Amino acid sequence: MIGLLYLFLVGVSSLEAGIKALGADFQVGLLERVDHPLAGLFAGVLATVLVQSSSVSTATIVGLVGAGTLSVDAAVPMIMGANIGTTVTSTLASMGHVRRGDEFRRAFAAATVHDIFNVMAVIVFLPIQLKTEFLSRSAEMIADLLGGSSVRGGKPNSPIKQMVKEPVAWAKHAFESITDSDQLIGFLLIAFGLVLIFGALAVITKNMRLLIAERIELAMNSLISRGGGLPGMAAGLVMTVAVQSSSITTSILVPMVGAGVLTLRNAFPVTLGANVGTTVTALLASLAVDLRAGLVVALTHTLFNFFGILAIYPVPAIRRIPIRLAEGLAERAAKNYLLVGAYTVGVFMLVPMIGILLFG
Amino acid sequence: MVFSFFRRGDTDGLEVAEGKLIQMLADDRHSFDVATSALLTGADTSIVGPDLRASDARVNKAERELRQALVVHASVHGTSRTASILVYMSVVKDVERIGDYAKNIYDVAAQGVDLSTAPDRDQLIQYRDRISSMISEASTIFTDDDRERAARFISEADALLDEFDGHVSELITAEEPGREAVPRALLFRYYKRIVAHLMNLLSAVVMPLDRLDYFDEDRVRP
Numbered sequence: 165m166i167g168l169l170y171l172f173l174v175g176v177s178s179l180e181a182g183i184k185a186l187g188a189d190f191q192v193g194l195l196e197r198v199d200h201p202l203a204g205l206f207a208g209v210l211a212t213v214l215v216q217s218s219s220v221s222t223a224t225i226v227g228l229v230g231a232g233t234l235s236v237d238a239a240v241p242m243i244m245g246a247n248i249g250t251t252v253t254s255t256l257a258s259m260g261h262v263r264r265g266d267e268f269r270r271a272f273a274a275a276t277v278h279d280i281f282n283v284m285a286v287i288v289f290l291p292i293q294l295k296t297e298f299l300s301r302s303a304e305m306i307a308d309l310l311g312g313s314s315v316r317g318g319k320p321n322s323p324i325k326q327m328v329k330e331p332v333a334w335a336k337h338a339f340e341s342i343t344d345s346d347q348l349i350g351f352l353l354i355a356f357g358l359v360l361i362f363g364a365l366a367v368i369t370k371n372m373r374l375l376i377a378e379r380i381e382l383a384m385n386s387l388i389s390r391g392g393g394l395p396g397m398a399a400g401l402v403m404t405v406a407v408q409s410s411s412i413t414t415s416i417l418v419p420m421v422g423a424g425v426l427t428l429r430n431a432f433p434v435t436l437g438a439n440v441g442t443t444v445t446a447l448l449a450s451l452a453v454d455l456r457a458g459l460v461v462a463l464t465h466t467l468f469n470f471f472g473i474l475a476i477y478p479v480p481a482i483r484r485i486p487i488r489l490a491e492g493l494a495e496r497a498a499k500n501y502l503l504v505g506a507y508t509v510g511v512f513m514l515v516p517m518i519g520i521l522l523f524g
Numbered sequence: 525m526v527f528s529f530f531r532r533g534d535t536d537g538l539e540v541a542e543g544k545l546i547q548m549l550a551d552d553r554h555s556f557d558v559a560t561s562a563l564l565t566g567a568d569t570s571i572v573g574p575d576l577r578a579s580d581a582r583v584n585k586a587e588r589e590l591r592q593a594l595v596v597h598a599s600v601h602g603t604s605r606t607a608s609i610l611v612y613m614s615v616v617k618d619v620e621r622i623g624d625y626a627k628n629i630y631d632v633a634a635q636g637v638d639l640s641t642a643p644d645r646d647q648l649i650q651y652r653d654r655i656s657s658m659i660s661e662a663s664t665i666f667t668d669d670d671r672e673r674a675a676r677f678i679s680e681a682d683a684l685l686d687e688f689d690g691h692v693s694e695l696i697t698a699e700e701p702g703r704e705a706v707p708r709a710l711l712f713r714y715y716k717r718i719v720a721h722l723m724n725l726l727s728a729v730v731m732p733l734d735r736l737d738y739f740d741e742d743r744v745r746p
Contacts, residue, residue: 377600381537384596419599425592 165371168364170328172223173452175360177328178335179227180453182353185336185346198234198524201241201294205286206519208245213512218250219365219408219445220358222465226446227357229461230453236300236460240293243446243465244286245516247439251279252512253411254418261422265498271422272504273487273494278414278435279511280486280493285472299471303463311456324451365408365445372407384420392430397473400437410442428487436477439469537597538605541612542667544590548583548619549663553656555579555626556718560652562633563711566640569633576630583623590616611728614736615666618721622659625714625721637707644708651715654684662722666729674729678739681723688716 198204212221225242228234234242258271293299332353339352373380383399404413414435420426446462477483497503558575561567594609639645658681665673691712695705724737731738 378536381596381600385593388592416599420595423595425595
């Protein structure tokens with residue numbers, strides 16, 4: 165497992181090195197496309213939907229920030245978009261229940277409550293962030309406490325960063341023996357990095373799921389008998405940190421809610437815990453990048469999810485909003501399956517693509 | 525709940541399911557014993573009744589918990605455990621039905637039927653004792669996954685079914701009045717169904733999934 169984590173960090177470092185190798189012109193060009201916050205938001209959604217993993221997309225964003233290509237302010241909306249994009253997996257998982265109306269209605273509600281919560285959190289916190297930089301400045305303060313130096317320009321020399329740079333240097337040397345073009349070397353390093361990130365996370369996720377399956381079962385049975393609430397949230401967080409994937413946690417909840425053994429109200433806090441738990445991947449990725457800004461973005465991701473819970477969960481009347489909306493949507497979707505397709509394609513593909521075209 | 529995540533133990537859903545099934549069979553045996561005691565040994569139905577209802581409640585609760593455990597197991601493990609999950613979903617119904625037939629036997633006693641002084645009482649009690657021990661034996665065979673013993677059990681149980689059918693046929697053509705023949709016919713019918721459900725349970729040990737509750741001669745010949 166440690167070896168796989170190391171490979172993951174090498175992948176992030178390679179991604180960072182590849183982007184730097186592409187040169188300033190490319191980096192400026194990329195930045196222009198996502199400069200508008202809504203373009204960044206929708207780019208985050210679309211990228212995450214395409215890779216089916218917020219861990220991969222947020223690690224990539226951290227790599228971009230770490231390379232100095234993306235500013236923290238430009239990255240934050242993309243991180244928020246990644247939160248929304250990752251919920252497509254559980255939405256797709258709910259469609260396995262489509263043959264049985266009641267089952268599908270429950271399963272679809274379990275999947276979409278996650279989408280709705282994330283959209284609500286973006287509606288609340290994106291304007292706040294744009295106006296006050298509340299999330300990123302809070303993340304900076306925490307990064308300063310952890311690292312003891314200014315984060316905007318800091319280039320700490322952590323031992324982990326030193327350890328992951330070596331294989332990247334070898335890869336770069338190997339690519340330099342193939343071509344003289346800096347751009348091509350940059351693309352090769354990016355591809356190499358993405359393969360490592362994808363591959364390492366996939367194997368980590370698969371292995372950890374097998375290793376801790378019994379413990380997940382125990383936690384889920386406990387959740388059913390004792391209810392959700394804060395313990396459910398903590399269970400969702402711990403499970404997601406362990407398997408490094410919020411999609412696995414939520415895709416376990418969907419069939420359980422679909423079968424009726426777990427209520428939506430008890431599954432909801434587990435989903436929120438998974439939202440926070442998945443931010444660990446970006447925090448790990450920040451260990452491998454040059455700039456402390458990478459850590460700030462990762463911490464922003466954590467804080468966004470944490471404050472999202474604080475804003476929506478504690479007050480019962482507000483907490484009920486995503487649940488009621490999900491139940492209402494599922495009720496209609498169970499009667500008209502066209503709505504399911506329209507929702508899925510619309511929210512996760514069409515709207516982000518149109519958004520990028522309009523604002524990018 | 526968070527601490528349960530860090531705890532070790534027998535938490536595999538299939539092990540939980542098996543445990544619940546064994547617990548249900550123990551309660552079924554108890555239900556059968558007390559129900560037949562009301563009919564065959566003159567036990568007070570006002571005492572037997574509440575005991576039986578409590579036992580039935582335990583069986584129903586265990587069945588719900590077993591199904592719940594299977595849903596969780598399927599959700600966590602995906603399709604890799606489908607066959608085992610389907611087996612348990614099938615056999616739990618057979619085990620639950622044994623308890624129902626025990627209640628049916630009690631219902632006959634509750635109607636005022638008392639066979640404790642009947643001339644064929646000893647024969648009925650012999651059958652009772654045999655079935656009671658078969659419930660326990662089936663539980664052990666299922667847990668041990670013992671194919672040979674399961675095949676022998678099914679073969680012997682099949683012969684017992686024929687005996688019960690024979691007794692019912694005799695009663696159909698007998699000259700005894702209805703109040704003598706009907707309770708006996710019902711009792712043999714319930715005995716037969718209980719044994720049949722035990723055979724279904726053990727068919728899961730010897731038969732493939734798609735042929736549960738069917739008995740391939742080649743597979744069940746001891």
